Amino acid sequence: MDQPKQKTSLIKKIIALVLAFGPGIFAIGYTIGTGSVTSMIVAGSTYGMQLLWVLLLSCVFSGVLMYAYGNYALVTGETALFAFKKHLKWGKLIAILIILGISFGQWNSLMGILGISANIIYEIIVIYFPNLSGNRYEVVLVVAILVIAIMYGLLLVGKYTFFEKILVIFVTIMGLSFIISLFMVYPLPIDVAKGLIPSIPKVEGGKMMVAAFVGTTMAAATFLSRPLFVKGKGWDISNLKQQKKDAIIAATLVFIISASVMSVACGALFHQGQPVTKVLDMVNTLEPVAGKFALTLFFFGTLSAGLSSIFPCLLIAPILLADYQSGELDTSSKQFKIITAIACCFALIVPIFGANPIQMQILSQVFNVFVLPLVILGIILLVNNAKLMKTYKAGIWLNIGLGAALFFSLVISYNGIVALFDFF
Template sequence: MIIKLKQRFSKTLALILPGIFLLGFNIGTGSVTSMAKAGATYGMSMLWTILASCFTTFFLINLYGKYTLKTGETALQAFRKHIHPAVGIFFIVALTAGVSGSVIGVMGIVADICFEWSKTVITGGISPVYFAGFFIALVYFIFWNGKTQFFERALAVIVAIMAASFILNFFIMMPPPVEIAKGLIPNIPEVAKSQGDSPFLVIASMVGTTVFSGLFIIRTTLVKEARWTLNDLKKQRTDAIVSVSLMFLISAAIMAAAAGTLYAEGLGLSNASQMISMLEPLAGKLATTIFAIGIVSAGVSSQFPNVLMLPWLLCDYNQSQREMTLPKYRIMVFLVSILGLVVPVFGAKPVFVMIVSQAFNSVILPVTVACILYLGNRKDLMGEHKNGVGMNICLAAVLIFSIITSIMGMNGVIEMINK
């Protein structure tokens, strides 16, 4: 009986692992920072951005997944073969630059959070450098010794802890339901003069971290490795629904926690440690601890795919086996990993790094949408599954949405630099 239950659990886990992987990739400290920043500065007024971003993510996950189900090609293979090799190289360079910035911000925020928490245990706390070094070493150790199956299951456990932490916190620190409902109405809130933040940059960073181009590129690799075919189209759609629904719930819960406390008190958010030091007197020690566990879990869960992004993309582009034990890949992962020491050692501002990094991701998005728009309309590739008129209209709307958020991101970065 126990063996049968284990087999059933393993089978179920295998079916949802692609979605769990995407969730762990998507909800990292970039999401936590962007959503908490939006909630602390503008309350729930930007909830519509999360909803629109999640719909867009679901739409693009399905399109890229369907392309792989039909052709057996991953995204990078398709870009190289059917568009131009330079397009594939562009994504490798752009996504590596984006995740490098994310790695810097991730460890900076995780180290700051742990440092602030350690003050409650040890007078003066433990230096953020030690926490950053510990988590960097932990992730690299699992990468060095763990097999892909172990890696995916470890990620699933971390994602479960993260999801439970943030959703539980939502019920502890949630703002009034009326404010949540109002947030679903699209609007651009006024700039908070006391904070000096641009809503355009915050919106772009929220879109950049939710509608992440790397998500769709890696999705096609996972679908191919799962050996799904067109017969699994329904399975792929269900997996995407579960993944995106959890993305929305967790992102909204993070925003609500900040809106119900920091925004309600007019405190805003300018650095990572505020998420702990300012939440405790407002929400209590239990809520603060749960939130801290969620942030650390989010950071670790996103750090795994972040440091693996470059070697995985190269393997995909070259159509070679993902043999991560090769010295060249271990060196790549090590070099990307140690970027996590930049914030603790040099004192950079992790929230600023993360928001600019996520806004940069939104600039890559229009190219991602344009590529699937082109490939999806190739009858020689898609056959009867070629995009219809309705699909093309939706894609055109998504393309316009992505261009607008890219412009917002660039304008927001320029405004922040000028200030």
């Protein structure tokens, strides 16, 4: 009699633990979408584990930046762009450039996310309805319209807690799917060890992949939106320790899940010489090596990653605008409804024109790195302002972390510019 009770209580504890996750769940939602998954799959299948060091550094710096932005919000009660505008010289210009840069990058990413998600759903539909295999374009477009319409409908009825619960579900499914897949298909330990030694693939597209990695993992949108989500959670200065713990957990989970995706792609595809360039490649190459169950799990995780990213990507432009204007996000406002509707229409560009969503995803991630130095420089100036932070002013270790993150972002931005010139 005791055993069923113990099992039930264990399940309840696990559910409570998942639901207790703080604003870090949005960090995972922003960071690990089909953009991240696509970059990890393409990198793992093309370069093995060679770029693991980039992922590790990006996740460490992401944790530092989430912590810094969260602390600033809890101590001052102000959000990021509102604080830039109010306290920094040239703050208005910097804030506007950040809004334009991040919105452009996230909306471009949204096109690829919806395209990949719709293609994955199409592949699942064709398994059960083979007669539809000749109508790929039409089915993918209809699926894309339905997905984005449902997401828009959810946005119109939701508040912070509602968004958080939806993301918890998608992120949990995604994380478990990828981690379980890793136990079935994994890379050689020597490949993992070599991947921690800094190096850039000396082949066409290598530099762009490095920039895409940082663009998707050190996502500026993640840090800028954190103060709003921290406030939405109802946290205040008494939650400083909880905020720190939340940032560390979020950064750690981003690394574990992303590394799992790269590892599966490396273990299954790299040594077979089968790089991924299209959505279909993931089906045709993974199934013989990983088996149907692992393939289904992996695709289910990829779809969950896509759906968990559509939500934050639709939210980003109204979040940044609200942040700049007042520091408060009103999801019932006319402005919120109009901007998210425009984002939904923008998302349909790739499905309508039938473009390759994987190539679009990687390009969009590269664009994300260019506003990153501004975002890091802004928070360095704010957390070191004694008038604003008082006794909570940044210490030496936080400044070392933020300084290293700024240097890293400048190097990667330069690398991204060179990669784009090479591409075009």
